[in-house]
Amino acid sequence: MLGFPIDHGVPFVAAFVAATLWAAATAAVFFEPFNVSYDHRAIIIGGNRRMLISAGIHYPRATPDMWPGLIAKSKEGGADVIQTYVFWNGHEPVRGQQYNFQGRYDLVKFAKFIGSQGLFLHLRIGPYVCAEWNFGGFPVWLRDIPGIIFRTKNKPFEDEMQRFVKKIVDLMKQEMLFSWQGGPIILLQIENEYGNIEGHFGQGGKDYVKWAADMALSLGAGVPWVMCRQTDAPETIIDSCNAFYCDGFRPNSYSKPALWTEDWNGWFASWGGRVPHRPVQDNAFAVARFFQRGGSYHNYYMFFGGTNFGRTAGGPLQTTSYDYDAPIDEYGLLTQPKWGHLKDLHAAIKLCEPALVAVDDGPQYVKLGPMQEAHIYASEFVDTSKSVSENVSICSAFLANINEQKTVTVNIFGGTYTLPPWSVSILPNCIHTAFNTAKVTSQTSIKTIKSASPSYSNATKHGHVVPYNENTLFSNKWGTFQEPIGTWGNNSFTAQGIFEHLNVTKDISDYLWYSTRLNITEEDLAFWEKEDILPILTINKTRDMVQVFVNGRLSASKVGNWIPVEQPIHLVEGSNDLVLLSETVGLQNYGAFLEKDGAGFRGEMKLSGFKNGDVNLSNFLWTYQVGLMGEHTEIYSPENQENVDWKDLEFDSVSSSFTWYKQQISSNSQSDSPIFQV
Numbered sequence: 001m002l003g004f005p006i007d008h009g010v011p012f013v014a015a016f017v018a019a020t021l022w023a024a025a026t027a028a029v030f031f032e033p034f035n036v037s038y039d040h041r042a043i044i045i046g047g048n049r050r051m052l053i054s055a056g057i058h059y060p061r062a063t064p065d066m067w068p069g070l071i072a073k074s075k076e077g078g079a080d081v082i083q084t085y086v087f088w089n090g091h092e093p094v095r096g097q098q099y100n101f102q103g104r105y106d107l108v109k110f111a112k113f114i115g116s117q118g119l120f121l122h123l124r125i126g127p128y129v130c131a132e133w134n135f136g137g138f139p140v141w142l143r144d145i146p147g148i149i150f151r152t153k154n155k156p157f158e159d160e161m162q163r164f165v166k167k168i169v170d171l172m173k174q175e176m177l178f179s180w181q182g183g184p185i186i187l188l189q190i191e192n193e194y195g196n197i198e199g200h201f202g203q204g205g206k207d208y209v210k211w212a213a214d215m216a217l218s219l220g221a222g223v224p225w226v227m228c229r230q231t232d233a234p235e236t237i238i239d240s241c242n243a244f245y246c247d248g249f250r251p252n253s254y255s256k257p258a259l260w261t262e263d264w265n266g267w268f269a270s271w272g273g274r275v276p277h278r279p280v281q282d283n284a285f286a287v288a289r290f291f292q293r294g295g296s297y298h299n300y301y302m303f304f305g306g307t308n309f310g311r312t313a314g315g316p317l318q319t320t321s322y323d324y325d326a327p328i329d330e331y332g333l334l335t336q337p338k339w340g341h342l343k344d345l346h347a348a349i350k351l352c353e354p355a356l357v358a359v360d361d362g363p364q365y366v367k368l369g370p371m372q373e374a375h376i377y378a379s380e381f382v383d384t385s386k387s388v389s390e391n392v393s394i395c396s397a398f399l400a401n402i403n404e405q406k407t408v409t410v411n412i413f414g415g416t417y418t419l420p421p422w423s424v425s426i427l428p429n430c431i432h433t434a435f436n437t438a439k440v441t442s443q444t445s446i447k448t449i450k451s452a453s454p455s456y457s458n459a460t461k462h463g464h465v466v467p468y469n470e471n472t473l474f475s476n477k478w479g480t481f482q483e484p485i486g487t488w489g490n491n492s493f494t495a496q497g498i499f500e501h502l503n504v505t506k507d508i509s510d511y512l513w514y515s516t517r518l519n520i521t522e523e524d525l526a527f528w529e530k531e532d533i534l535p536i537l538t539i540n541k542t543r544d545m546v547q548v549f550v551n552g553r554l555s556a557s558k559v560g561n562w563i564p565v566e567q568p569i570h571l572v573e574g575s576n577d578l579v580l581l582s583e584t585v586g587l588q589n590y591g592a593f594l595e596k597d598g599a600g601f602r603g604e605m606k607l608s609g610f611k612n613g614d615v616n617l618s619n620f621l622w623t624y625q626v627g628l629m630g631e632h633t634e635i636y637s638p639e640n641q642e643n644v645d646w647k648d649l650e651f652d653s654v655s656s657s658f659t660w661y662k663q664q665i666s667s668n669s670q671s672d673s674p675i676f677q678v
Contacts (some may be wrong), residue, residue: 004174005119006053006650007327007397012374014087017164022219022360027198028249028450029182030115030116030118030174030182030183030184031179031183031184032182033117033179033180033181033182034177034180034509035047035179035180035222036180036186036187036222036676037222037224038224038238038256038257038419039255039257040254040255040256040257040355041257041294041296041359042257042296042357043224043257043259043296043297043358044296045120045179045186047678049296049357049597050080050353050357051291051294051296051297051350051352051353051356051357052080052081052082052120052296052297053079053080053081053298053301053346053349054077054079054080054081054082054084054122054297054298054299054300055074055079055081055082055083055299055301055302055303055304056082056084056262056299056300056302056304056470056622057070057074057082057083057084057104057302057304057306058084058085058087058111058131058302058305058306058322058459059084059104059106059107059110059407060087060090060104060105060309060312061104061304061305061306061307061309061312061322062104062304062306062307062332063104064103064104064106064109064110065550066108066307066332067113068113069332070119070304070328070332071114071117071119072115072563073304073328073332073334073339074119074303074304074308074318074328075117075118075119076343077303077327077339077342077343077346078342078343078345078346078620079119079303079346080120080200080348080406081119081120081121081122081187081233081297081299082114082117082119082121082122082185082384083121083122083124083261083301084110084119084121084122084123084124084551085124085125085129085131085133085137085192086123086124086125086126086127086129086168087129087131087133087135087331088126088127088137088138088139088164089134089135089137089138089139089140090105090289090312091107091463092139092164093139094611095139095141095142097602100169104309106558107168107171107647108171108175108177108663109170111123111175111177111183111184111185112175112177114184115177115183115184116621118202119184119367120179120184120185120186121177121183121184121185121186122185122186122187122188122189122226122261122299123168123170123172123185123187123188123508124188124189124192124226124261125165125169125189125190126189126190126191126192126472127161127164127165127595128150128191128192128194128328128364129192130192130193130314130589130590131314131454131589132268132308132314132318132589133308133312133313133314133317133589134312134313134314134432134507135309135314135507135587135589135594136314136586136588136590136594137589138150138594138669139183139507140502140506140507140587142157142595143161143502143505143594143595145157145160148160148362148595148666149189149549149593149595150425150594150595151197151201151208151213151592151594152201152204152205152208153201153203153204153205153207153208154204154208154584157338158211159206159214161212161215162215164518165190165215165216165219166219168186169220170219171219172185172221178221178222178223179223180222180223180591182460185221185223186223186224186636187223187224187225187226188216188221188223188225188226189194189225189226189227189228189261190212190216190225190226190227190237191209191212191214191227191230191277192228192432193229193230193242194209194212194227195209195227195229195230195231195232195271195589196229197591197592198232200592200593201424201592201644206634209227209230209232209233209234210234210304212227213225213227213233213237213585213606214234214452216237217236218599219636224238225237225238226238226239226240226259226261227239227240228240228241228242228261228262229241229242231252233252233541235253235301235572238256238257238259239251239252239256240259240260240261240297240299241258241259241260241261241262241354242264242637243258243262243263243264244263244264244278244285244286245286245289245290246258246260246263246290246295247286247289247290247292247293248293248313249290249295250672253335255298255405256382257296258290258294258295258296258297259296259297260290260295260297260299260599261297261299261301262299262301263276263279263283263286263287263290263298263301264281264301265303265324265325265326265327265338266302266305266324266325266326267280267324267325268318268319268322268325269318269321269323270317270319271317271318271319271585272317273324276325277325278325280337280338280341280342280440281341281422281437281438281440282422283338283342284342284424284437285346285422285423285424285437285438287345287437287439288345288349288398288400288424288426289398289400289424290367290423291349291356291376291398292363292375292398292412293363294362294363296356297649299325300326300327300342301558302322302324302326303326303327303328303482304326304327304328304329305321305322305323305324305325305326305329305330305584306322306330306331307320307321307322308320308321308322309509311476311586313585313586314586314587314588314589315544315560315584315585315587315588315589316543316544316561316585316586317544317585317586317588318559318585318586318589320341321401325338326341326390327339329447332515333447334445335445336442336444336445337440337442337443337444337445338441339442340382340440340441340443341440341441341657343442344435344441344442345426345435345437345504345539347434347435348426348434348435349426351396351426351428351434352377352396352398352426352428354394355377355378355379355394355395355428356377356396356651357394358377358379358394359377359378363375363377363382364376364377364378364382364384365378366384366412368399368410368411369401369408369410370400371401371402371403371408372400372401372403372408372410372419373399373400373402374397374398374399374400374410374412375397376395376396376397376430377393377394377395377396377397377399378392378394378396378430378510378522379392379393379394379395380392381411382395382413382430384412385414385429386413387413387414387415388413388429388430388431392430396424396426396428396429396430397412397413397426397427397430398416398424398426398427398499399412399419399424399425399427400423400424400425400636401420401421401422401423401424402422403421403423404421404537405421405424405573406421407420407421409420413430413431415431419436419636420436420439421438422448423437423438423439424436424437425437436542437505440561448470449620451624453598455456461657464558470606470624477648477649477664478648478649478661478662478663479646479647479648479649479662479663480646480647480648480649480660480661480662481635481644481646481647481659481660482632482647482658482659483628483629483658483659483662484629485549485552485579485658486513486515486549486577486623486625487513487515487578487623487625488628488629489625489629489632490623491625491626492513492623492624492625493623493624494621494622494624495622495624495625496619496620496622497618497619497620497622498600498601498605498618498622498623499600499622500515500598500599500600500601501582501584501598501599501600501601502587502598502599502600503598504626505626505627505661506585507584508626508627509626509627509631510583510584510585510627511581511582511583511626511627511631512581512582512600512624512625512626512627513579513580513581513582513623513624513626514579514580514581514582514622514623514624515577515578515579515580515623515624516577516620516621516622516623516624517575517576517577517578518571518575518576518578518607519574519575519576520571520572520573520574520576522571522573523611523612524573524611525569525572525573527610527611529608533609534568534569534570535568535571535576535607535609535610536566536567536568536569536607536608537556537566537567537568537569537571537605537606538564538565538567538602538604538605538606538607538608538609539564539565539567539601539605540562540601540603540604540605541562541563541564541601541602541603542558542560542562542563542564542565542582542600542601542602543559543560543561543562543563543584543599543600544559544583544584544585544586544599545557545558545559545582545585546558546565546580546581546582546583546601547580547581547582547583548567548569548578548579548580549562549577549578549579549580549581550570550571550576550578550579551572551577551579552579554657555567555569555570556659562602569607579619580601582599584599584600587599587623603617604616605617606618617650630660631643635660646662649661
């Protein structure tokens, strides 16, 4: 996130606006209390069917000062609803101790901001969320409960799940946040895409679905519950669609409306991978088709993606950026033309809402060509060969061309309409085209990251550092701190055998050191020299990254998801220190049996190539050290700078493989400004 100039007034203004809205939110009843129900056509709010546009925003992926602006931009963009998951591992990092509802995890404040701006809230409690979030939102302590199996008919899991879901529902009641209390919450969700993995659990999975539904309803929340991607959801729970396209989705009962809980308007990014992009024309086409074919609630996943702060990114190997190619980018800025084009789409859909909610038994369907069709929502049957009569009080139409290559002209309502490829035209009055999904009129924005400093490759000239001047954002000095290899603290311990990574770290750090000592004889060296070979370190499987150090020097690095390691290493006569650093880059966030996934090493670990056979390292004594010294002492914190002996970096002698680097960044070279450490 470096490179964006910081306006010194912005943090103050944002904080002032947030504080003002918070004061209003805490003092106000947001709505007159209203009931929420549903029928086969739509969600019913206060007795009225509604066509709802929802914006996905996850409160921990933004700072609280950003929340009011993000909600306001979503509302301006046409949203009626904000949707968010609830993140169990953020709210209960330690089992049975005080819950965390502070800072980025202040769910109550977030909900009240939403209500203060007149929007509704869809709260997806789960408590499994996936969401490319570390361990799918489960706290790691959950896997340590004896006999537990996640997400199946398993009493230890059900007890913990029910306790947390009840905690959230009771908190929302206490804060008067449900619709019938005058609050913004109109929908809840239990479980999350369980249908994708249900088959792994056999009858236990089927029983679990029923248990989860019954448990949720027993909490007396007073609003409908949703299960997304759950074709066997009980009659009392609305099943919904998550996909790139949901226009063909139909719920599993006629009594339920068609809800689209996740429209993937982008995708997440992985380290080393491409940044995904979905054209707004395709996104708009999918949304228009959903409402054209009977949909009633639509949510963008994500409308604002934000940032995986700290160690919250899921895995394996997902990035800290969760921008998601969203209409509002990671920094809270509008992404154009996506935001503007979708805003125009939402306005056109809202013009059609009276007709969409009035038609009870489905729209009038007209075939316009081999790949062209119309859906008409009207108060009475319409003769499509003629212009719409004035006595048809309500009439809206959607004209679709699902041919991806050809523009087609169609005849309907006594006129002609030109439909570009892969597009939907929306006619709120069955006469005039208010919007076409393929015709983008919003201005395109191009964002660039600029810095006044040279890049590293340009930072030296003839071996010398380029001098700093008052127009340079970065100083010309880098500080370095060498991270100790292996044991560094008095909380290390020694034990026989290879311990599973998470059983030792409990996910308080990504890093776990494994250290042991080998004695190499003169006979071993002679054998390797004679055979012209090196001993080979073999690890059956490892994830996400392992670094191998021999006698304090980096020997190898491997990255992957449960990959084998076969690495030649150099050993010397006498005592040799072998140090392995196991690193997690986001715990697994998706799939069945997450409690068994773990991290670090699996299977046998050995050294091969010895004259007398392999050496089984799995039975050695190993010393374990959790975390990095720099991480433990928080050397990245400005107040801890004096506790570290920083050395000046010489650009022509960078050789260390395991070093912390520090740079001072001025937010405004023309004034005294905050200093940030990187």
